Each structure stands twice: as C-alpha cells, then as structure tokens.
Amino acid sequence: MTAPVLEIHDLTVAYHTKPVLWDVDLTLPGGRLFAVVGPNGAGKSTLLKAVLDLVPLASGYVRVFGQPYADVRARVAYVPQRESVDWDFPASVLDVVLMGRYGRLGWFRRPSRADRDRALDALQRVGMAEFRDRQISRLSGGQQQRTFLARALAQDADLYLMDEPFAGVDAVTERAIVELLRELRDRGKAVVCVHHDLQTVPDYYDWVALLNMRLVKAGPVAEVFTTENLTHTYGGRLSILETAATRLLKETRGSARLP
C-alpha cells in the first residue's frame, strides 16, 4: 500500500484571530476526483491553502504523498480562484502558461524550447492553442479559467488542487473541464476541487468532503453525499464555536504562530 495522496491530521487554521478550520482529519487515496463542498466561509479555500503551505497552521500537519509539502511541491499544481489575479496584467496567454514551468526553472534560467512545447501542449489540451498570443484581458471568463488550467497542466504534477474551477464559466468550458479532470484521473493523477454547484457533485466526482469549519463527512460520493449529511453541513454557521474561538484567540493574540 502506497502512501495516501493527501493526509491531513488535526488541522486548525485561523486568519487574523478568526478561526476558519477546526481539527480537520482527512485522508485522500490516489486516482480520485475529489470535491470539497460547503457553505460560504466554511474554509474550503483555506483548506487548499493549508495544504500548499500558504497559510500558517495553528495546529496539526499535512502530508502530501507521505511527505511535507516543501519536499514534494514539484508534484503539486495549484489553480487559484480566477478573481485572485489582475487580468489586465501585461501578459499573453502563453506567458501565463509558461509560468507553470517557473518552478522547475529556478531564478535565473530562461524557459527552454522544451518548456515552451510543454506549455503549448497544455494549451492544446484545454482547447486554447489558437489564443496563445492573446492578451489575457481580452479573454472571456471561461477562457481565463482554461488558461489557469493550462498553467497547472504545464507543471506536470501528480496532484492538482483547484479552487472553484467551474466558477463563472460557460457550458462549453464546463464540459471541457470535466473531460480534462477525468482524463487526469484516468492517468492516475489525483484532483481536489473546491466545488459550489451541489447538483453536479454526483456526476463529476468520486469522493467528496463536506466542510463547514470542521469536517462533517468525507468519503465516496455514494455513501457520503446524503441529504442528512448535507443538511448537517449547511445547517447554519457554528456561531457558538465561532464566538468562543474568537474570544480565546483575542486573549492569546501575539503569542503562538497566529498571523
């Protein structure tokens, strides 16, 4: 038995004294399409960022392929939310996709012909080859999302973490992304997506994690994605837990490793 793709143990994360995730335990086997589902403010994006070491952990640890993230980051690709960047940035589609290769390039090396070929291949796979020279501000929402996916593909990773890849995309792009995710899975890659549209979860994914500040349930969609569990997940914010935690953290502010 190989190490699980992702192992999260007793994870707690707080932003500016506001607790976001509590005591999350989660183990993800390989070769699955995995959805993270929950209401707004449930900490879905934060969960991805915690795996990527982008936010400080208040407690717990994360293992990717059985190792700390820093040791395996070449095998992980991240697709942030589309709105997280300024699309008026002076760059062409190919420029952005090439950035997927920067992790391997180091600080000084220029992208080689092989890097360009990888980037062009990635654009081909998301159906964006003809847009390679287009300025990124002149893309539709769906095309921007595909550009981000191509950047991740160019990283040639084994685990893909995607924050709402279907947000604000057209129907054609949505189908193209689903096809792409399945293709990745069939090649033995693992994909974790923060997902908003509950209706499509059973169609698109194999496994699901129901999250609302703490992990409600995680497992195969058929077992876990039940009305009862969903009601439990979406049944209001955990106001008492939240208030209590805010008080506690205010008092201990400045100590510990909280930002």
Added chain:
Amino acid sequence: MTLLTVLLGCATVGAVAGSLGCFAVLRRQSLLGDALAHAALPGVCLAFLAGAALGLDPRGPLLLLSGALLTAWLGTLLVIAITATTRLKQDAAIGIVLSVFFGTGIVLLTYVQKHAADARQAGLDRFLFGQAASLLARDVWTMAALGGAVLLTVTLLFRPFQIVAFDGEHAASLGYPVRAIEVLLVSLIALAVVVGLQAVGVVLMAALVVTPAAAARQWTDRLGRMVLLAGGIGGAAGAMGAWASSLRSHLPTGPIIVLFATGLLGVSLLLAPRRGIVWGAVRRARNRRRVRVENLLKDLWRLGEQDGRFAGPRAISDLLAVRGAPRSVVEEARTDGYAAVAGAAVELTPTGLDRASRIVRNHRIWELYLSRRLEIADDHLHRDAEEMEHALEDDVIEQIDRALGRPAKDPHGRPIPRGAPAA
C-alpha cells in the same frame, strides 16, 4: 562638468526609475514610491550632519545617498508595520509616514542651513526640487553605478519579479520566497528613487516612478517590453528635462523632467494603438457610420418588400423619410459601393442587395432565437435585434440558423431572406 554628463546622469535616473516603476504600478504600489521619496529627505540631512561631525566630506554622494536610503527604508518598514498591526489601511499609513518624514526632513534642512559650518555651500535644498546643474562628476558616477546595479538585478531576476507581481500565491506554491522577493523589489525601488533625488528632488521623484510606466503600458501588452519602454521613456524625459533646465540657470530640473514625462504620457494616452483615446474615437465613429449605412440598406430592403421590387431606383426622399436619416447617409452608402445615385433616385448595387439581405436576415433570425429559445415577449424583440443585427458575425448567425432548423419566417411572420433576390 559638461552638459553631456548632466544629461547622461538624468537619463540614467529616468531609465532606472521608469523600469522599476513598472513593478510598483502593476502591484498597485505607486504611492509607496512617493512615501519612499519623501522619507529620504531627513536621511539626507542626517547624513550631512553626521558627516560633518565625523570629519568626513559631508557632501560626498555615497554618504548622502546612504542616509537617504536608510530613512526611505525606515519609512517603508513603518508603512508595512502600521498596515499589519493596526486597523489603518495602506493609503492612510502612507499618508501619515510621508508627511511626518517630510516634515522632519524640512525641520532638519532648515537647521542645517542655519547652523552647519559650511551652510551656504551645503546646497541641500537641491534635494527638494532637484538641480541637475549642481551635479558633480562624482555624483553622476555614483548614480550610474547604483542605477546600473539596479537594472542588472531586474534583468537577472525578471522572471521571479514577473511571477510574484502577477500571482503571488501561485509563485509561493511553486516554492518562490514571495516575501523576500517583495522586500527586494521594494528595496530596489527605494534605491531607484534615492539615485534620482539630487537631479529630481524628493517632492517629484515619485512621478518618475509612476508616469513612464503608465505611458509604456499604453503601447504594449507584454511585461518585458513594458519595462524596456518605460526605461526608455523615463530616460528620454530625464535627458530632455536636464537639457531644458540648463537653458536657463536656476530653473529647477525636477519639475521640468516631470513635465516632459507627463507630456509623453499624454501622447501615449491619446495615440497608442488600441488603447489610445484617438483610436478609440476613430473606431467608434467608424462603427456609427457602419450602423447608419446598414440601417439605410435595411430600409431600402423593407421598401422593396412592400412592393416586391428590391432592385431598381427609388426616390431618395421616400427612403430618408423612413427613419428621418440625413441625406449624407446616402452619400456614405454610395462611397461604400452599396448604392448608386441618379438625380433624386437611389438604387441598391448587387453588393448592396447582398449586404441588405444579410442584415435583415440577422435581425429576423435573432428575433426568432430570442422568442423561441429564450422565450422573450414579442413586444421586446425588436429593440434588441435592432442592436444585435450590426454586431452579430456570420458564424454565430449560421450556428443559430442551424439550431433553429433554417426557419423561413420570423416571429412576426415576415420572410427571412436567404441571399439577394433575383433582379
């Protein structure tokens, strides 16, 4: 000190500030450059006082620039600290730090000029508005060396700077030390600002960081070209400003350089292809003209539908009466080759007939699409189609047409034309 050396010095200042400024502008830190420049003033004065007290040459460029860099840095750290630890946002923090450092600088400057042994020759007031003519050879060499170092660093680290400026979280996920790169970038901007202080002055130095970058952005959509272009624009403004201020003695260099830089920005905003205001106006005017002409063709087609006679002459007055169009539109249609005019009569040419049939087809297919697929009420259809008929391209219409099964009539029962009718 020859004029050429002064020009070179000012060109260096502009080039360094301009290229670094791209990163400041793209990361929305334009104001930070202003705070940096103002925060440098007390450093200049303190360095002068310290130099005098220690028996060094108090006007040595390295000494003064080190002092400037030190307080500029302190100011930046303070902005970051205020933003991180209080509820104040960055703009407020910048406002506070800028004014308090600049105020302190002015107090120290007044003190230096009253009390320093060598007061009159100190000439520190040139740091306020810049005085290129006061540059000595050693000043220019120092500026060139520091500026060259900054440009070399940007060239070597272009890709890390690019990825951090575009998407910091992605860069961090790849393992780039984003915080360290950001600190380095701000330090380089501080250095670029400090290098220019003697020539441009603390009050206006920020303009040389922001303006060339803003101008360059109008001309290109690629970061590498933008950095080069901003460097060029900044360098040109620096050289032209130094030259113009040398024509009359005691004309402060900083303001003149800023005026030149802003002039170049104005030209860019007006003339740059695609983004420029002039081209935008030209595009819109062309588009309005096209819509006018297309509407005229459509009206001719509709009149043809009424009496079954699409080709052949028709009275211009009848045609213009349909929507109250001016006579000049007929001329425009003639220029475009869509219509032939004979006296008081107008007639569609073969290309005009073809064009007219396409516009009417677009209009009616779009109405049908809205009505059947989107279930929009019949009385809302016309206004929408009136705009879309000019905007829809053939491939989209073809898709809709196929999806609707190549219908013969629109929702109002009028025929959808398929090509020009036989004459």
